[in-house]
Amino acid sequence: MSVSVSPPAIPDSTSIEKASTWVAPLRAEIARVLVGQTELVDRLLVALLTNGHVLLEGVPGLAKTLAVRTLSGALHAQFKRIQFTPDLLPADVLGTMVYHPKDGSFSPRLGPIFANLVLADEINRAPAKVQSALLEAMQERQVTIGDNTYKLPDPFMVLATQNPIDQEGTYTLPEAQLDRFLFKVRVVYPSPAEERKVLDAMATSSPKLEVSQVAKAEDVVASRVLVNSLYMDEKIRDYIVAIIQATRAPETFAPHLKLLIRCGASPRGTINLALAAKAYAFLAGRNYVTPQDIKDLAPDILRHRILLSYEAEAEGVSSEEVIKQLLDKLPVP
Structure with missing residues (x-):
């Protein structure tokens, strides 16, 4: 049962x-x-x-x-x-x-x-x-x-x-x-x-860098439970999946990117983007995730998960440019 x-x-x-x-x-x-x-x-x-x-x-x-x-x-x-x-x-x-x-x-x-x-x-x-x-x-x-x-x-x-x-x-x-x-x-x-x-603060031989414990x-650790329960709309979940899928099959949205990406992001990237977006919303004092949260975090999540092709390296194309083009092409919910 x-x-x-x-x-x-x-x-x-x-x-x-x-x-x-x-x-x-x-x-x-x-x-x-x-x-x-x-x-x-x-x-x-x-x-x-x-x-x-x-x-x-x-x-x-x-x-x-x-x-x-x-x-x-x-x-x-x-x-x-x-x-x-x-x-x-x-x-x-x-x-x-x-x-x-x-x-x-x-x-x-x-x-x-x-x-x-x-x-x-x-x-x-x-x-x-x-x-x-x-x-x-x-x-x-x-x-x-x-x-x-x-x-x-x-x-x-x-x-x-x-x-x-x-x-x-x-x-x-x-x-x-x-x-x-x-x-x-x-x-x-x-x-x-x-x-x-x-x-002004550091140009001295003994800068004051004392830090007080405020948290x-x-x-x-206690906040993690609340972060995990924040609301994420179904359309935003689909948007996350679409972003990750676009790194694996970029020709669907931008045919010229097919020759630039050798390997796309793993499912760990999907999970991490969702988790990070919830934490980002929590830090902003919200109980829900917005599409802008996803767009803000996607470059830092994907930057090291996309392997560029030899053609991209020869042309001097960076992962930042590839990610930006993908995000610009994908429809935002």
Whole structure:
């Protein structure tokens, strides 16, 4: 006998307002230390709410590390930074078993992966063996050391950075690992006004970067239940599927794109776009998802999931241009 399960009740605006009381103070505290980068901060919060991971791409000096460190301080979450280098070993990230000669026993020494926010700095400088060691942690939220499996803390988020211009001595991230990142965020240069604020605040040998705890990591975890129950219309669900399908069969909407896309987004992209849109709506104080939420998030969701063809690379066409053309061609509900 099959048992029908009723969908969770859609929360009203009062419930959203009550559950999101931590959002405004957290944004304000981060903005007090981090100038600009509001889009980056929003993506980090969306990833926390959806139990996802973020790949940050940008030239050095754009405050990627500062953003993550500030977020962890404002949440009072445990933060660890791992500098990825060509000689790094999986045990340096995950941990290892330590032998005790006195009694002939072994005990685990847990690695820096055991933290709420893990900054994998210049992740593409480590060899494939180290990058692959992260796959279980990112997907299963657990690490196997020896014969034992250890659960990672909750929340757990990997924020990996990579430099787009210095490719000497780097290793391309495997597609299986790229697909496990919720977002690939391009960190851009600040505007002239923002850069002037950076100059005024940071042009000193001892800048004040103290961060106050204004929220708890538990607040984020508790909000996930509400985020999952936000309303998403059937037309918006169809719109998400249409976007993902268009990356696999672009000739349906734009025939000239067929030669530019070698491989489209996986079903994980479909799921992640829906989850991220709900979290994005929650941060905006809404109990429903809009088509604009989907359009705003789609580039960061799809950027690393679309493999361009050799023709696209030869013509200098970027994934941004391909995604924009697809979104422009698709009818919006």
